[in-house]
Amino acid sequence: MHDRKPYLELKQISKRYGGVAALTGVDFSVYPGEIQAVLGENGAGKSTLIKIASGVTDPTEGEVLVEGKPVRFRSPTEAMRAGVVCVFQELSLLPEMTVADNLSIIDPPKWLGLIDAKGQRERARALLKRVGCEDVHPLELVRDLPLSRRQMVEIAKALGRNPRILILDEATSALTADDVERVYGIIRDLKASGVGILYVSHRMREIEALADTATVFRNGRKIETFTKGARSVDAIIEMMIGREVTHQYPEKPDPSTDKPVALAAANLAWGREIQDISFNLRKGEIVGLGGLDGQGQRELLLALFGVLRGVSGTVAVDGKPLLLDGPRRAMHAPLPMALIPEDRKTEGLMLPMSVRDNMTLAALPHLAGRFGVDRDKENAAVQSMVDRLRVKTPDMLAPVSALSGGNQQKVVLAKWLMTEPGIILLNDPTRGIDVGTKQEIYRLMRELANQGAAILFYSTDYAELIGCCDRVLVIYGGRIRRELAGETLNERSLLQSALNVDATEQAA
Structure with a gap:
């Protein structure tokens, strides 16, 4: 499929969390100047793959190579220095800081050994212009921006690190239609300049519009890599879920x-x-x-x-x-009434808390006994919701942050369904x-x-x-x-x- 060499390679990568295998024996390559889509259900292994590629976590087995040489990223900063930059679905911006501070947080411009505030603002303006966000002021606090603008600032921050490989994890899920078109343009410009793009998305139209190749994952294993147009949408979905779509x-x-x-x-x-x-x-x-x-x-x-x-x-x-x-x-x-909010991670869940405590948060009055919460009643109600919504979780006491995005959303739904x-x-x-x-x-x-x-x-x-x-x-x-x-x-x-x-x- 390729006569040139990959910039980033993952060889025989496996990752286990306790007894659960998140990835098993995966070979995966990202090439300069190519857009590769990564497809699969939540829990298929996509997030684990990009966390290993970007230095967030170590593989249990296998090795990572950059330009053919083995590397071990001990942090995302080390991966960035090697040119591998990731825009995660969970934004990394610090809400209490300004846009300019966020955009230069790792390597701010200096003058006489001190942070050059004017240079930082100018750099922020240039990066915001690059992503079509001239309406965002560099001195605005991130917390005051709508979710779609925060997402664009996150993309600007990644571009400021001059990536050789840019990983985008559901990068358009919170964007307006206009911003999606801008991101498409940015991705195509980066491709033309030789940057490799790894693109995780559930939107099939985006994949069809952008990707040169696509790789499907299911249950922690790589199923197939194919070129654009080689598989129908139905065939791709069937690969992703392991059964015919009906x-x-x-x-x-x-x-x-x-x-x-x-x-x-x-x-x-x-x-x-x-x-x-x-x-x-x-x-x-x-x-x-x-x-x-x-x-x-x-x-x-x-x-x-x-x-x-x-x-x-x-x-x-x-x-x-x-x-x-x-x-x-x-x-x-x-x-x-019940409201399922827009942003499950910041508005719908307490991420460090358990699946059980998140599910019962809104319905505690329904679960009261003579001396506070009736634990037997609570556990039975939670188990009933886990079964009804098919929530994949190691157990009800696991932190909700450990669940895949789709299962986290099910916990949000369960929380409100418990209020009847x-x-x-x-x-x-x-x-x-x-x-x-x-x-x-x-x-x-x-x-x-x-x-x-x-x-x-x-x-x-x-x-x-x-x-x-x-x-x-x-x-x-x-x-x-x-x-x-x-x-x-x-x-x-x-x-x-x-x-x-x-x-x-x-x-x-």
Whole structure:
């Protein structure tokens, strides 16, 4: 396949954590000027592979070579000095520091032996311009940036280290559509300059658009490496999950308008993000929130859950008015509400805590005994959720940080399902997780709806909205522009509505 030499090689790499094999006998190479995609379900071994390649962890067996010479990276800094730079899905930025400080944290520009603050700001401006983020000020604190901007700053930080091999782990999962296009351009420029790109993603369209070659992992083993176009999407998914793909989305029930209204929102407004939004959400239905990212969908979910201050308009739950003055009120509404947040690691989980403690965090009042928490009741409830959601964990006392991304997301879902919600608000719940886990979440959503739950589902993936939802409210500029259902719920209509283009206008 190649007549030139790889820059980075992993030979017969195995990694075990206790008795669990994360990787077994893997041979893997990354070439200069080539984009290689790495595919596989969560828990397939992708994260372990890139942690070994970038110096985060040591292999149990095997060796790493750079330009044909064996190396042992004792830290990510050593890997960076060898030209191997990684942008992890879990951002490494320090939130209390400025963007400029974060971008030069390892090797700041100096003048007379001291940090050159002006030089640091100029360097930050140049790197931010390179990633199309001139709107970010070098002296802004990282904590004040939205998630998509933090992700772009992370990419700028990696570029500042002049990589020979750039590893991107779900680098576009938190980005807006415009930023995704910018990242595509950056990746292609780096490829043209001879940088090798290792690209981990669950988005098949990205793989098709960018990758020269792709490697599939399953259960810690490399299954196959192939060139672009050599395998169909179905064949790739079959390789990833080890079985034939059937019915990606559960069957929808026949449309019905006689189901009782679970939530009625009227004239909701908040700043520029939410402007005069009114809609009904019925028991037993899944309603999607569509549109381009950043049009007010996330703010609408936060407003309904009482997170935002100063929201005007009214909300009724099961026919009774609900004050939007805090999550506690939402959780104790006539139909209890649950919000699955956007960022599972910072908003949904306490990473050092155990699987059990994370799952029961929101439902402790339900598990109380005479003298505090009833441990037998708690353990039974957790085991029931582990079985129901097929959470892969060594045991319920393992730290949730040790789980794969897809299993962490299942723990977040389990935490809120334990509160027995009647209304479930989902904020892009399948972002950055694998095909198999996505299908399990789709199945769970429909199962909950069939049991009478009302689900409001925001997704950046149009195929998910079409496959999962009974109807979709398309939001543009903080307003509902169109409701799509039945035959009108298709990709063309979704895109037209997302861009605020009228179908008749386009035909003209």
